[in-house]
Structures are given as C-alpha cells and as structure tokens.
Amino acid sequence: MFLAEARLATLLQHQNIATVHDVGQGPEGLFLVMELVDGWDLGVLLRSAALRGVRFLRTGRLHRPSGPGGARPCLPEGA
Incomplete structure (x- = not known):
C-alpha cells in the first residue's frame, strides 16, 4: 500500500x-525521496507556543513523512 500511494x-x-522525487524498495526497506522544504520544524513551533501558553484547536489530521521534523508549516515570507 505504501508504494502504491507514494507513486500516486x-x-x-x-x-x-x-x-x-522517487519511491521504491532497497535492501534496507522502503524509501521515499521528497523535496527539501525550507521552514521551521512544526514540533519546535508547537512546543515553543505551548511554553508561552498558546493553545491550538485541533480540527483535523496532519499528514507528514515519518521521521523527526517531517512536518513543516509553510509561512508567508517575513512571518
């Protein structure tokens, strides 16, 4: 299922x-090669906001690549 969805x-x-950019299976398992997106790590932003008492309403699901720092929000330039 991973390979089919990744190919799509x-x-x-x-x-x-x-x-x-690429998806497949190598000797060590499945892999997915994605564009490197410049931005801030979402986990760092959420922890920083929590320390300041900011709360977020969770209304949906966040899809992200597996691994640390996979989710990165896209913010307007200069934000």
Missing part, C-alpha cells in the same frame, strides 16, 4: 505540496 504522490504538483 509523484503525480501531484502544487506549490503547497512537497514534491515526491
């Missing part, structure tokens, strides 16, 4: 979606 993701092209 290679067809997506939009300014708000990180590009998937």
